[in-house]
Amino acid sequence: xxxxxxxxxxxxxxxxxxxxxxxxxxxxxxxxxxxxxxxxxxxxxxxxxxxxxxxxxxxxxxxxxxxxxxxxxxxxxxxxxxxxxxxxxxxxxxxxxxxxxxxxxxxxxxxxxxxxxxxxxxxxxxxxxxxxxxxxxxxxxxxxxxxxxxxxxxxxxxxxxxxxxxxxxxxxxxxxxxxxxxxxxxxxxxxxxxxxxxxxxxxxxxxxxxxxxxxxxxxxxxxxxxxxxxxxxxxxxxxxxxxxxxxxxxxxxxxxxxxxxxxxxxxxxxxxxxxxxxxxxxxxxxxxxxxxxxxxxxxxxxxxxxxx
Amino acid sequence: xxxxxxxxxxxxxxxxxxxxxxxxxxxxxxxxxxxxxxxxxxxxxxxxxxxxxxxxxxxxxxxxxxxxxxxxxxxxxxxxxxxxxxxxxxxxxxxxxxxxxxxxxxxxxxxxxxxxxxxxxxxxxxxxxxxxxxxxxxxxxxxxxxxxxxxxxxxxxxxxxxxxxxxxxxxxxxxxxxxxxxxxxxxxxxxxxxxxxxxxxxxxxxxxxxxxxxxxxxxxxxxxxxxxxxxxxxxxxxxxxxxxxxxxxxxxxxxxxxxxxxxxxxxxxxxxxxxxxxxxxxxxxxxxxxxxxxxxxxxxxxxxxxxxxxxxxxxxxxxxxxxxxxxxxxxxxxxxxxxxxxxxxxxxxxxxxxxxxxxxxxxxxxxxxxxxxxxxxxxxxxxxxxxxxxxxxxxxxxxxxxxxxxxxxxxxxxxxxxxxxxxxxxxxxxxxxxxxxxxxxxxxxxxxxxxxxxxxxxxxxxxxxxxxxxxxxxxxxxxxxxxxxxxxxxxx
Numbered sequence: 001x002x003x004x005x006x007x008x009x010x011x012x013x014x015x016x017x018x019x020x021x022x023x024x025x026x027x028x029x030x031x032x033x034x035x036x037x038x039x040x041x042x043x044x045x046x047x048x049x050x051x052x053x054x055x056x057x058x059x060x061x062x063x064x065x066x067x068x069x070x071x072x073x074x075x076x077x078x079x080x081x082x083x084x085x086x087x088x089x090x091x092x093x094x095x096x097x098x099x100x101x102x103x104x105x106x107x108x109x110x111x112x113x114x115x116x117x118x119x120x121x122x123x124x125x126x127x128x129x130x131x132x133x134x135x136x137x138x139x140x141x142x143x144x145x146x147x148x149x150x151x152x153x154x155x156x157x158x159x160x161x162x163x164x165x166x167x168x169x170x171x172x173x174x175x176x177x178x179x180x181x182x183x184x185x186x187x188x189x190x191x192x193x194x195x196x197x198x199x200x201x202x203x204x205x206x207x208x209x210x211x212x213x214x215x216x217x218x219x220x221x222x223x224x225x226x227x228x229x230x231x232x233x234x235x236x237x238x239x240x241x242x243x244x245x246x247x248x249x250x251x252x253x254x255x256x257x258x259x260x261x262x263x264x265x266x267x268x269x270x271x272x273x274x275x276x277x278x279x280x281x282x283x284x285x286x287x288x289x290x291x292x293x294x295x296x297x298x299x300x301x302x303x304x305x306x307x308x
Numbered sequence: 309x310x311x312x313x314x315x316x317x318x319x320x321x322x323x324x325x326x327x328x329x330x331x332x333x334x335x336x337x338x339x340x341x342x343x344x345x346x347x348x349x350x351x352x353x354x355x356x357x358x359x360x361x362x363x364x365x366x367x368x369x370x371x372x373x374x375x376x377x378x379x380x381x382x383x384x385x386x387x388x389x390x391x392x393x394x395x396x397x398x399x400x401x402x403x404x405x406x407x408x409x410x411x412x413x414x415x416x417x418x419x420x421x422x423x424x425x426x427x428x429x430x431x432x433x434x435x436x437x438x439x440x441x442x443x444x445x446x447x448x449x450x451x452x453x454x455x456x457x458x459x460x461x462x463x464x465x466x467x468x469x470x471x472x473x474x475x476x477x478x479x480x481x482x483x484x485x486x487x488x489x490x491x492x493x494x495x496x497x498x499x500x501x502x503x504x505x506x507x508x509x510x511x512x513x514x515x516x517x518x519x520x521x522x523x524x525x526x527x528x529x530x531x532x533x534x535x536x537x538x539x540x541x542x543x544x545x546x547x548x549x550x551x552x553x554x555x556x557x558x559x560x561x562x563x564x565x566x567x568x569x570x571x572x573x574x575x576x577x578x579x580x581x582x583x584x585x586x587x588x589x590x591x592x593x594x595x596x597x598x599x600x601x602x603x604x605x606x607x608x609x610x611x612x613x614x615x616x617x618x619x620x621x622x623x624x625x626x627x628x629x630x631x632x633x634x635x636x637x638x639x640x641x642x643x644x645x646x647x648x649x650x651x652x653x654x655x656x657x658x659x660x661x662x663x664x665x666x667x668x669x670x671x672x673x674x675x676x677x678x679x680x681x682x683x684x685x686x687x688x689x690x691x692x693x694x695x696x697x698x699x700x701x702x703x704x705x706x707x708x709x710x711x712x713x714x715x716x717x718x719x720x721x722x723x724x725x726x727x728x729x730x731x732x733x734x735x736x737x738x739x740x741x742x743x744x745x746x747x748x749x750x751x752x753x754x755x756x757x758x759x760x761x762x763x764x765x766x767x768x769x770x771x772x773x774x775x776x777x778x779x780x781x782x783x784x785x786x787x788x789x790x791x792x793x794x795x796x797x798x799x800x
Contacts, residue, residue, distance in 0.1 A: 045692070045694060045700050045725075046694065046697065046700060047694055047695065047726075048692070048694040048695075048725035048726050049725065050692070050723075050725055053763070067700065068700065069700070085640075086640045089639065089640035089641050089727075090640045090641065090643070093640075093641050094640075094641045097641065101532075166535075169641075170539075170641055170642075171694075171695055172639065172694050172695045172725070172726035172727065172728075174639070174641070174727065175727070175763065176763075
């Protein structure tokens with residue numbers, strides 16, 4: 001509880017710098033009545049994705065394999081109509097990189113970073129739908145995620161940082177994916193662990209016992225300002241400093257999301273719109289885990305889990 | 309090679325430097341103006357005892373024996389004027405930038421007595437040539453400062469074409485080429501299907517960046533510019549054609565000229581267009597095509613060559629510009645703001661003479677290119693290119709990445725996984741591109757470098773004839789090569 005209070009205080013400074021409000025994507029059709037057998041593989045390496053250029057819409061399972069030597073995640077960003085992959089790269093990724101450099105090299109505060117972002121990001125950034133993806137995945141690990149993808153132009157992205165503090169998307173982990181309209185009948189997977197994300201809590205329920213588990217992530221609420229909630233699953237060992245781990249999850253921290261990863265990351269679900277549900281698989285072994293949100297983990301959106 | 313020979317070579321260098329300085333004095337005063345001296349170096353001619361071919365001084369053949377081309381080449385630090393009004397510390401071959409042209413014919417034996425007078429290791433890589441491993445000038449065979457090495461190799465039948473030479477030391481290639489080390493090669497075919505009466509130009513394209521004092525500028529370590537150069541490769545804002553800025557070539561209305569073009573730039577890719585004209589594209593890296601292709605423009609990536617016929621379809625007195633048209637080779641986040649500017653390279657000035665009666669007839673077939681049969685391929689090697697790495701690895705001189713048998717036929721499947729162009733170069737063996745993004749190519753061509761635009765793929769077929777060894781494959785953006793975007797194929 002103390003941790004939650006402190007982290008809330010810490011992030012409030014960050015968020016007060018915001019001059020803008022995120023337009024939170026509205027809930028899409030209920031996820032469970034649709035589904036498909038759509039299944040693709042996306043390989044991550046240092047620093048690129050191997051991925052198809054086109055896939056059909058509907059419930060889609062992505063087997064995400066990290067074949068690199070650095071941690072990688074996958075963000076699926078749906079670009080609003082009238083905008084392009086190129087614009088996303090130049091008008092969104094580049095300003096993020098500039099602000100990141102100012103944080104890293106010029107020592108500006110996190111609040112100032114957010115102010116600068118607010119001033120430089122185009123208004124349409126706040127209409128980008130982040131449609132899921134994976135949590136941080138450690139090198140050599142694989143994660144299956146399932147999301148309901150609507151037709152449109154998407155960006156595949158990883159913005160974990162290199163050891164030198166360079167964002168992976170700037171290094172090449174930025175790729176276009178077109179989702180085309182297609183009839184689909186498959187259903188969403190059955191989950192045995194259920195996570196609900198809200199302001200500012202992560203509720204984890206279900207079968208927290210060893211074995212292969214399917215985890216549903218439902219976003220009940222996202223913050224009015226800033227970025228949304230997501231889930232990253234880190235396996236803890238006796239040497240893991242949870243506070244350091246939570247700090248590491250914060251992109252805006254100078255050491256945040258920087259290689260090497262401080263713990264073994266085995267799964268998760270990236271940002272989803274409010275009302276949406278995504279799924280990921282998890283091979284649980286006996287031990288301790290931290291389920292933590294990237295942007296809001298230090299505000300308390302996390303939960304330690306013991307698997308016995 | 310004895311000392312006496314080098315001594316005479318040094319004297320020759322001094323004369324060349326004086327000549328070069330003088331010519332820049334004549335041409336000085338206008339950075340983008342036409343250089344007077346360049347116009348005198350047209351066609352085959354003699355100047356001050358030097359043989360000039362295709363606008364280039366030719367390395368003097370010291371052998372009187374038929375079938376032997378024996379030359380001397382020295383890399384040294386020099387102070388030359390590259391841009392009018394400035395002298396610049398450079399590296400140069402035989403005191404020149406570009407280095408003198410190597411000219412030989414199929415069947416010749418070439419002997420190059422090389423001396424490294426640089427303060428650092430170097431090599432001379434004979435880009436595109438099929439030759440023994442130890443003669444390839446790869447990073448495996450550095451020549452130390454003050455040392456000599458004699459490169460000798462035979463020119464195989466079917467080799468005729470346009471090539472170039474440049475250094476290839478590990479981690480230092482971008483620096484040494486940027487300082488001025490590169491030169492052209494023309495290999496002749498005694499049975500060339502095109503008449504030798506065509507005016508021939510060898511146009512070596514390069515770019516460079518200079519500071520306010522006129523010195524070659526490289527990014528400061530740790531600077532943002534260094535980061536940009538690491539990603540995009542180092543580009544310069546001063547564009548050279550051979551040793552000139554915006555030179556003037558001459559053509560007569562009705563005339564047909566043969567242009568050989570080399571992209572010697574470390575990173576800049578040229579999309580070439582000649583206003584109001586089309587080109588007949590007749591050859592690429594490994595020489596002539598089977599069939600000429602009519603094209604409006606040519607994209608020439610780093611290390612690539614093109615042979616073109618330029619048809620003088622303009623009126624007497626007309627002036628047209630060869631331009632580098634906008635070409636987007638960048639990841640959007642790194643794209644320079646001026647990427648879409650059209651840059652002028654040279655002026656093609658029509659003489660006032662009345663149109664010539666061109667009796668030139670272009671053969672429908674220039675030569676037969678033997679097919680490497682796809683059924684003979686015993687292996688497909690997948691190369692995943694990311695920025696700075698191939699198959700997730702950076703270059704390690706102590707590691708062999710791929711192993712193949714001498715004489716084997718194989719397919720290489722080159723996949724560019726990122727959003728910028730990467731030109732892929734294989735040493736030692738010319739190959740034939742089979743398809744691009746799954747679409748078959750229009751005709752067989754000999755290539756040693758294939759450009760992969762962002763997220764694109766290409767497959768080529770190659771046969772490892774004659775020469776075992778450790779052959780480099782790499783991205784020919786020189787900064788990427790230096791970062792380790794390179795691997796080793798051992799043929800044994």
